[in-house]
Amino acid sequence: MARSLLCQIEKQKLDWADMFYLVAWPNEARDLRFWPAHPPSFRTSIDRYSSPPRRRRKWHAACWSSSWPRTWELIRHHCMLQMFQGQPQGLRMNHYPPCRQANIVLGMSPHTDAAGLTLLLQVNDMPGLQIGRDGKWFAVDALDGALVLIVGDILEILSNGKYRCVVHQAAVHPSRERMSAAVFHRPCLGAVVGPLPEPVKDGGGRARYRSIGYLDFMKRYFSAKLDGLNDLDILNIDL
Numbered sequence: 001m002a003r004s005l006l007c008q009i010e011k012q013k014l015d016w017a018d019m020f021y022l023v024a025w026p027n028e029a030r031d032l033r034f035w036p037a038h039p040p041s042f043r044t045s046i047d048r049y050s051s052p053p054r055r056r057r058k059w060h061a062a063c064w065s066s067s068w069p070r071t072w073e074l075i076r077h078h079c080m081l082q083m084f085q086g087q088p089q090g091l092r093m094n095h096y097p098p099c100r101q102a103n104i105v106l107g108m109s110p111h112t113d114a115a116g117l118t119l120l121l122q123v124n125d126m127p128g129l130q131i132g133r134d135g136k137w138f139a140v141d142a143l144d145g146a147l148v149l150i151v152g153d154i155l156e157i158l159s160n161g162k163y164r165c166v167v168h169q170a171a172v173h174p175s176r177e178r179m180s181a182a183v184f185h186r187p188c189l190g191a192v193v194g195p196l197p198e199p200v201k202d203g204g205g206r207a208r209y210r211s212i213g214y215l216d217f218m219k220r221y222f223s224a225k226l227d228g229l230n231d232l233d234i235l236n237i238d239l
């Protein structure tokens with residue numbers, strides 16, 4: 001098994017990026033040993049960003065400003081609120097150094113996020129985020145300082161496929177570095193993730209995805225990635 005894993009890893013192209021991931025919320029899940037001491041404002045900035053009232057405002061802003069009138073309605077759904085209780089948040093900071101062979105490397109290879117919603121900031125206003133659709137890649141032309149809202153796998157499952165998760169990747173630049181920060185809004189570890197009753201009813205009473213514990217979902221997400229598979233395909237009942 002170790003050998004086949006090694007072969008798979010050898011076949012994989014590495015991402016041209018330095019990444020730093022930490023659990024930002026809930027408080028008790030933080031492992032402060034790994035939190036940088038510099039800059040000194042780091043911790044208070046994350047605290048301010050993750051504080052519950054602020055998060056609520058961000059979610060409101062994100063959901064209301066989107067063109068999906070029913071997203072917020074869905075998020076308020078009782079089961080959904082329970083699933084996201086405590087609103088676990090992961091934070092990843094990505095640094096993409098310049099690469100002279102930018103046309104043949106990727107900062108981050110194509111993926112979907114294993115979250116409900118991701119809020120992404122292109123920190124130094126350097127574009128690079130690309131969205132995949134119908135076999136083509138489209139550059140995201142975000143306003144400076146804007147948060148980009150990315151639908152993750154979990155929202156696709158909960159909405160029974162009404163909201164599709166977004167396949168995306170990050171390109172690098174030949175002479176300029178790029179930075180981004182992604183906050184992943186996740187269900188609780190003990191949550192069971194499956195289509196919610198309301199969207200199933202709307203869709204004719206048929207669930208399109210299997211229900212699965214969130215921890216098992218995460219295991220599948222990572223092993224599917226190593227096998228070059230799509231984790232949602234594994235859960236999709238129609239396939």
Ligand SMILES: O=C(O)CCC(=O)C(=O)O
Nearest residue numbers: 092094128129170180182
């Ligand atoms: O850097 C980007 O634009 C994308 C980052 C991303 O997709 C991620 O961190 O999951």
Ligand SMILES: [Fe+2]
Nearest residue numbers: 111112113168
């Ligand atoms: Fe992502």
